[in-house]
Amino acid sequence: FGPNYFAFYNKDFDRLFEQSYYETDDRKRFALYRKMDQLVMDSSPVVPLFYDQSVVMLQNNIRGYAFNALSLMILKEIKKD
Numbered sequence: 001f002g003p004n005y006f007a008f009y010n011k012d013f014d015r016l017f018e019q020s021y022y023e024t025d026d027r028k029r030f031a032l033y034r035k036m037d038q039l040v041m042d043s044s045p046v047v048p049l050f051y052d053q054s055v056v057m058l059q060n061n062i063r064g065y066a067f068n069a070l071s072l073m074i075l076k077e078i079k080k081d
Helices: 011-022 026-043
Strands: none
Touching (some): 011 026
16 A cells, blocks of 8 residues: 555554545544554654655646555546647
């Protein structure tokens, strides 16, 4: 489901992650992501110094290109004008 570079394991996190995976309501899913993020920060498995940033170059006629919270491309919403 995404990179877990530090082998982080937390039962509460896993439960929230599974809920977020199947949640179709964006607001509810983002609320679950915030809770997951807080669990990671509270347990401090690492001290993040930065977050990855993806740079994408697109032609002006491409719309709807996005990444999800796992830095995976969301291709189903892309449209070409």
